[in-house]
Amino acid sequence: MKPIKLSIEGVFSYRTRQEIDFTKLSSEGIFGIFGNTGSGKSSIVEAIIFALYGKIERVSGKQIDLINLQSNKAVIDFEFEVSGKAYRVVVNLTRTSSGHSTKKLFYQKQEGQYRAMEEKISGEQLTGLSYDNFCRVVIIPQGKFQDFLTLTSGERTKMLKEIFPSLKKYDLSNTLRAMREETEGMQKEKMGQLNSYSEYTIEALNERKEQYAVVEQQYKDLEILIKNLKEDLDSRKTLFDAFKKQEELSQNFNRLKLNEENISALKDRLDQYRKTNRVFGSLLTKYDDLLLRKKRTSDLLSELSLQVADLEKKKQSLEEELAALQKENEQTPLQQQEADNLKTLADLRELESTMAILDTKMKDEQKRLENGKACVAAEENKKQNKEKEIADKESRLLNAEEFRSVRDWFAKNQRLNEDLARLRKENQDLCKKKNDCLAPFGDISPDNPEAELQQRLQDIEEQISKAENLLSDYNVKQALCQYSKALSSNEPCPLCGSLSHPHPAELADVDEHLKQIKSTIRDLKARKETLEKAVSSLDFYSKQIQSKQEQINSLQQDIETHKRQFVWANYLGKSSLEITQMENEDIRLQNELKELRSALAAIDRNIRKYSEALKQIENSVEQSRNALTKHQGRKEELGKNLSEEFVLQYAQVDVNQLNEQRQKLLAVLEKRNAVLAERNAVLSKQNAVLFQREGERNSCKQNLETIIGETDKCESEIERQIACGGFQSLESVRQILSSSFDEDDAQTQIDNFNRQMIEFSSQLAALSEQTSGKDRPAEENIKSDEQTLSQKEKEFKSCIANKGGIEKEINLFETKLSQKTELEKEMKKAEARLDALNKLSQMFKGDKFIQFISTVYLEQLCAKANERLQIITNNKFAIRYWEENFEVIDNLNSGKTRSLKTLSGGQIFQASLCMALALVDTIRLNSDTREDFFFLDEGFGTQDNESIELIFKSLVSLRQENKIVGLISHSEILKEKISYNIAVRLDQNEGSLIENNY
Numbered sequence: 001m002k003p004i005k006l007s008i009e010g011v012f013s014y015r016t017r018q019e020i021d022f023t024k025l026s027s028e029g030i031f032g033i034f035g036n037t038g039s040g041k042s043s044i045v046e047a048i049i050f051a052l053y054g055k056i057e058r059v060s061g062k063q064i065d066l067i068n069l070q071s072n073k074a075v076i077d078f079e080f081e082v083s084g085k086a087y088r089v090v091v092n093l094t095r096t097s098s099g100h101s102t103k104k105l106f107y108q109k110q111e112g113q114y115r116a117m118e119e120k121i122s123g124e125q126l127t128g129l130s131y132d133n134f135c136r137v138v139i140i141p142q143g144k145f146q147d148f149l150t151l152t153s154g155e156r157t158k159m160l161k162e163i164f165p166s167l168k169k170y171d172l173s174n175t176l177r178a179m180r181e182e183t184e185g186m187q188k189e190k191m192g193q194l195n196s197y198s199e200y201t202i203e204a205l206n207e208r209k210e211q212y213a214v215v216e217q218q219y220k221d222l223e224i225l226i227k228n229l230k231e232d233l234d235s236r237k238t239l240f241d242a243f244k245k246q247e248e249l250s251q252n253f254n255r256l257k258l259n260e261e262n263i264s265a266l267k268d269r270l271d272q273y274r275k276t277n278r279v280f281g282s283l284l285t286k287y288d289d290l291l292l293r294k295k296r297t298s299d300l301l302s303e304l305s306l307q308v309a310d311l312e313k314k315k316q317s318l319e320e321e322l323a324a325l326q327k328e329n330e331q332t333p334l335q336q337q338e339a340d341n342l343k344t345l346a347d348l349r350e351l352e353s354t355m356a357i358l359d360t361k362m363k364d365e366q367k368r369l370e371n372g373k374a375c376v377a378a379e380e381n382k383k384q385n386k387e388k389e390i391a392d393k394e395s396r397l398l399n400a401e402e403f404r405s406v407r408d409w410f411a412k413n414q415r416l417n418e419d420l421a422r423l424r425k426e427n428q429d430l431c432k433k434k435n436d437c438l439a440p441f442g443d444i445s446p447d448n449p450e451a452e453l454q455q456r457l458q459d460i461e462e463q464i465s466k467a468e469n470l471l472s473d474y475n476v477k478q479a480l481c482q483y484s485k486a487l488s489s490n491e492p493c494p495l496c497g498s499l500s501h502p503h504p505a506e507l508a509d510v511d512e513h514l515k516q517i518k519s520t521i522r523d524l525k526a527r528k529e530t531l532e533k534a535v536s537s538l539d540f541y542s543k544q545i546q547s548k549q550e551q552i553n554s555l556q557q558d559i560e561t562h563k564r565q566f567v568w569a570n571y572l573g574k575s576s577l578e579i580t581q582m583e584n585e586d587i588r589l590q591n592e593l594k595e596l597r598s599a600l601a602a603i604d605r606n607i608r609k610y611s612e613a614l615k616q617i618e619n620s621v622e623q624s625r626n627a628l629t630k631h632q633g634r635k636e637e638l639g640k641n642l643s644e645e646f647v648l649q650y651a652q653v654d655v656n657q658l659n660e661q662r663q664k665l666l667a668v669l670e671k672r673n674a675v676l677a678e679r680n681a682v683l684s685k686q687n688a689v690l691f692q693r694e695g696e697r698n699s700c701k702q703n704l705e706t707i708i709g710e711t712d713k714c715e716s717e718i719e720r721q722i723a724c725g726g727f728q729s730l731e732s733v734r735q736i737l738s739s740s741f742d743e744d745d746a747q748t749q750i751d752n753f754n755r756q757m758i759e760f761s762s763q764l765a766a767l768s769e770q771t772s773g774k775d776r777p778a779e780e781n782i783k784s785d786e787q788t789l790s791q792k793e794k795e796f797k798s799c800i801a802n803k804g805g806i807e808k809e810i811n812l813f814e815t816k817l818s819q820k821t822e823l824e825k826e827m828k829k830a831e832a833r834l835d836a837l838n839k840l841s842q843m844f845k846g847d848k849f850i851q852f853i854s855t856v857y858l859e860q861l862c863a864k865a866n867e868r869l870q871i872i873t874n875n876k877f878a879i880r881y882w883e884e885n886f887e888v889i890d891n892l893n894s895g896k897t898r899s900l901k902t903l904s905g906g907q908i909f910q911a912s913l914c915m916a917l918a919l920v921d922t923i924r925l926n927s928d929t930r931e932d933f934f935f936l937d938e939g940f941g942t943q944d945n946e947s948i949e950l951i952f953k954s955l956v957s958l959r960q961e962n963k964i965v966g967l968i969s970h971s972e973i974l975k976e977k978i979s980y981n982i983a984v985r986l987d988q989n990e991g992s993l994i995e996n997n998y
Contacts, residue, residue, distance in 0.1 A: 001052075001127045001138065002933045002964070004079040004086065008047045010071035010093075013040040015991030017075075020044070024998055025980055026933070029959035031998070032967045034975045035984030037418050040992030041968045044984075045139055045935050051078040051089045052123030053131045054104065064100040067093055068991065082126055088114045089123070139935045180837045187830040194823050200816040208813065212806045219803055222796045229789045236777045236785075243776045246767040253760040256753070263753045270746045276736045279721055284734070287718060290711040297704040304697040311690040318683045325676050335669055341646055342662035348638045349655045355631045362624040365617050372614040379607045386600045393593050398586045406571050409562070410579050415970070416559050423555060427548040434541040437534050450538055457531045464524045471517045474510060539901055547904060855881065857922075862886075864918035865911070872910050872954045877903075879911055913951065917958075935966040948973050 002022075009017040025031045035041045046056045050066065059065040067074040074093040079086065086109035094101050106121045107114035124130055438444055444452050566572075571579070650658060718730060727733050858881040866878040878889040880897070887897045903911065913936075920934060936955070952974060955965050967974060975981060980998040987993050 001129075001134075002081045003048065004081055005077075006044065006048065006079075007077040008044070008075070010068045010074035011047050011066060011076060012043040012068060013038075013986060013992040014043065015068050015071055016993075018992070018994045020982060020994060021996075025982065025996075026964045026966070027998075028980045029963070030955055030965045030967065030978060030980070032969065032975060032978040032981035033984060034969060034971075034981055036415065036970055036986070037422055039984045039986045041970075041984050042937055043992070045937065045968065047076050048078055049131075049135065049138075051076045051091050051104075052127065053134065054102075054123075055131065063093060063102060064095070067095060067100065070991075082128070085109070086114075087117075087126055138933070139937050176837055176840055180834065183830055183834045183837060187827065187834065190823055190827050190830060194820065194827070197816055197820040197823070200813055200820060202817070205810065205813040205817065208806055208809050212803070212810060215799060215803045215806060219796075219799045222792060222799055226789065226792050226796060229785070229792065233782065233785050233789060236782055239771070239774060240777045240779065240782060242767055242770050246764065246771060249760055249764050249767065253757075253764065256756055256760065259753065263750055266746050267750055270743065270750070273736065273743060276727075276733060279725055280718070280733050280737065283714070283718060283721065284737070287711070287714045290707060290714055294704070294707045294711060297700060297707055301697065301700045301704060304693060304700055308690065308693050308697055311686060311693060315683070315686050315690060318679065318686060322676075322679050322683060325672075325679060329672060329676060332669055332672065335665055339662050339665045339669070341642060342650075342658050342665070344638055344641050345647065345650060346655050346658040346662070348635060348642075349658070351631055351635050351638070355628060355635070358624050358628050358631070362621055362628070365621045365624065369614060369617045369621065372610055372617060376607060376610045376614065379603055379610065383600065383603045383607070386596060386603060390593060390596050390600065393589055393596070397589055397593075398582065402568060402570075403583070403586070406568050407579060407583060409566060410576050412972075413559075413562055414576065415972070416555060416562060418970075420552065420555050420559065423548055423552050427545060427552065430541050430545045430548060434538060434545065437537045437541065440530070441534070450535065450542075453531055453535050453538065457528065457535065460524055460528045460531065464521060464528065467517055467521045467524060471514070471521065474514050474517060536901065543901070543904075855884075861915060861918045861922065864921060865914040868917055868954055868957075869911060869914040871957065872914065872951055873907075877907070879915070910951070913954075933964045933966075935968060937968040945973060952977055 003026075004023055006020045006022065007017060008014050033041050033044060046058060050056050054063075056066075072095045074091075076091040077088070078090075079088045081087070088107040088109070090105055090107070092103040094103075105119070106117045106126070108117050109115075123134075127134060438449055441449075441453070441456075574582075653661075721727075722730060722733065862879050862881050869878060875891055877891055879900075880887050880889055882897070886900045888900055888903060890896050890898055900908075900911075948971065955967065958965055967978065969975075975983075983995040983997060985993050985995065
């Protein structure tokens with residue numbers, strides 16, 4: 001459980017509504033709730049407990065006692081978080097004529113809003129903690145847990161059972177009985193399974209392995225025989241195939257030689273074609289290409305000549321049109337001058353209008369400037385009055401540093417007196433507890449009760465020793481009686497071996513005496529335990545009383561020293577009430593000064609605001625004046641460029657008409673210039689095209705002349721080659737080259753013929769060598785051998801199948817035997833388990849094992865407590881649980897152990913704190929609660945500064961464990977160290993008030 005927000009009203013000393021925001025308060029991991037004794041600090045935690053569980057120890061079942069005596073109702077509104085979910089509980093207690101009424105409702109936060117839960121829900125269901133465990137987890141009961149260290153073993157075991165319900169699970173007698181029955185059933189089941197494996201034996205497995213060895217030998221013999229048959233058959237088949245292939249190749253070779261003449265004629269024709277193509281192929285191609293180029297170039301020349309003539313006519317027409325346009329353009333300068341004058345006149349008219357507007361604006365701003373200066377003067381007057389009033393009140397304030405020292409002196413004086421009263425009350429309570437320890441022993445002298453109790457304890461121990469000796473004697477007598485009763489004639493005595501028994505022992509009332517002695521021993525041990533407990537408690541309370549008295553004496557000295565430290569003459573004779581009244585008056589003056597300074601700051605802001613506005617107005621006036629001056633100069637400059645006649649001519653024409661007339665004139669000029677530029681561009685383009693076409697025509701003419709020359713040279717070369725090569729004419733050459741003769745196909749036929757001739761000759765030679773000197777095998781013998789081989793292969797496959805079947809049986813037997821072995825092992829385990837369970841049943845009788853587990857719990861608690869105790873005490877001592885008691889390990893004395901009673905009061909507190917934190921951690925683990933948040937309700941008034949410093953460091957270190965600690969105390973030292981805290985103050989009129997310091 002982690003608190004989020006608490007609101008209380010009318011609860012105990014809280015008359016008015018008070019709120020605590022735990023989210024902000026606990027943001028640093030540690031926070032404090034501070035206040036004087038009786039101010040209402042612990043009531044905050046009690047309100048939380050009551051809201052969740054509906055009860056607290058203080059009201060003892062009378063819920064009406066929770067309502068403030070001056071209130072008619074009490075309201076607790078508590079928001080908290082459990083396992084990441086937010087909840088809220090609201091409790092309303094109202095006084096009625098018959099007593100009181102209670103209304104309580106839980107809410108859960110869903111979609112950002114709290115929604116009411118079912119009425120039967122409880123705080124224990126939400127937190128997962130019972131009321132007692134919640135008080136142990138959320139509020140560490142240091143004072144109560146200290147008693148835990150001095151309990152007897154039985155009382156401690158009983159307490160641990162209540163704190164840790166899981167200890168009850170160690171009553172395992174029923175569980176062991178069920179486990180024993182389960183083991184016996186399993187043993188019977190395994191025995192039945194073993195019976196089903198009776199046929200699977202080692203002998204049967206060996207028999208099958210022998211069968212497998214015989215079949216394995218058959219398998220190997222057949223494998224060798226089949227291999228030899230295959231090799232011989234393959235050799236004879238290869239020779240037979242060679243003779244057969246030799247006959248086929250001889251026939252093919254003879255057929256190929258019959259085509260030899262046709263191939264020779266084809267070769268002659270191929271040679272003629274290649275010779276003609278080599279001489280005339282490229283020459284005729286070049287000649288045909290030249291003829292084609294000559295025709296195309298001649299056609300292109302004719303077309304270019306026609307284009308040049310057409311372009312020259314167009315050029316002449318454009319030159320005549322441009323001459324006419326240039327004549328019209330001679331009037332352009334006069335028209336441009338008129339357009340510029342119209343623009344100047346329009347600008348002059350617009351400038352005069354702007355100047356008139358600026359003049360009006362400047363006059364308005366001058367009036368605003370005068371009004372602003374009057375406002376500033378009024379605010380300055382207010383400021384002087386406020387400053388005088390502030391100076392008057394400041395002179396009446398107290399000296400803050402001196403008054404703070406005086407107030408702290410009175411606060412400390414009150415705190416010291418309250419601590420003295422508390423210590424005296426605690427000392428009286430300890431004396432009463434000490435006397436209560438002696439109450440059962442009313443006849444003990446009060447002068448030295450410890451010595452008298454020790455003497456009584458020694459007497460009882462002697463009585464127990466005598467009784468135990470007597471018990472041993474009677475046990476022997478009882479055994480003798482049993483032997484005597486068991487004696488019979490002619491049977492040897494178990495003690496002396498004699499066969500005659502003339503005087504057997506007769507001891508009467510032995511059993512009755514044994515019962516009386518055992519009862520006496522039990523009574524004596526009970527009295528001894530009571531005395532030991534009384535001696536321990538008496539020693540403990542004596543040391544506590546001595547420690548308290550030392551604290552009281554020390555505190556009285558502190559009070560006297562504190563009185564001598566009062567050195568402020570101005571406050572001599574003043575009471576705490578007068579000091580408070582003076583402080584209230586000073587606070588009132590400071591509040592009034594705060595308001596006056598706030599008002600003075602507002603006046604200063606107004607003055608700055610008005611001053612800034614005045615500055616802006618002055619800047620605006622200056623800008624307007626500068627603009628008028630600038631416009632006047634521009635106006636005079638524009639007037640110089642216009643003649644009086646021109647101005648009079650357009651006196652009645654407004655600015656828009658002037659601009660319109662100017663735009664029309666500029667449009668005429670622009671159109672004329674555009675046409676002239678366009679015609680010039682067209683003429684330039686025509687000249688470029690004409691120049692390009694003339695160049696192309698000249699180039700084409702030169703190219704045609706070159707082609708005609710090359711054509712003539714080619715014709716001469718062709719005629720020379722015809723004459724030299726013995727060809728009849730150009731037409732006969734073209735006829736040879738243009739025939740449908742396929743040169744590649746002819747060459748392929750020739751190559752294929754030559755290749756086949758070579759291959760056949762080579763293969764025939766190889767086959768002749770392979771068959772030379774050998775007889776041709778008979779085909780019938782080969783077929784007979786193939787049948788024999790097939791028969792042996794069938795026998796081989798049958799052998800493989802038989803081998804596989806036996807191998808499967810062997811694997812099955814081995815698997816079953818392995819399973820059988822495992823079952824036999826499990827049977828032995830079951831027998832051992834059953835034997836162990838019988839022994840455990842004897843061990844778990846009574847509380848023996850629970851006491852053992854309790855010892856483990858206590859040892860773990862000590863280990864966890866020592867982790868923090870070593871930090872708090874600088875590793876001075878540690879705690880251990882040994883032989884059913886707690887002991888101190890003195891690290892400053894070579895780790896020697898001593899009694900827990902030897903610790904001082906402060907050391908007992910440190911040990912109790914660490915044991916309490918360890919208990920909290922353990923309870924959280926056993927209750928499935930994950931929020932590490934708790935309150936530590938302890939004053940620390942009896943601790944010195946060094947101890948408080950160590951305790952504080954230990955609590956701060958808990959932040960590294962993601963724990964949030966809420967400290968409830970009246971220690972000023974801790975208040976100064978914990979920055980996030982709330983102060984609880986008891987006001988006579990308003991009750992307990994909370995002041996947030998975070």
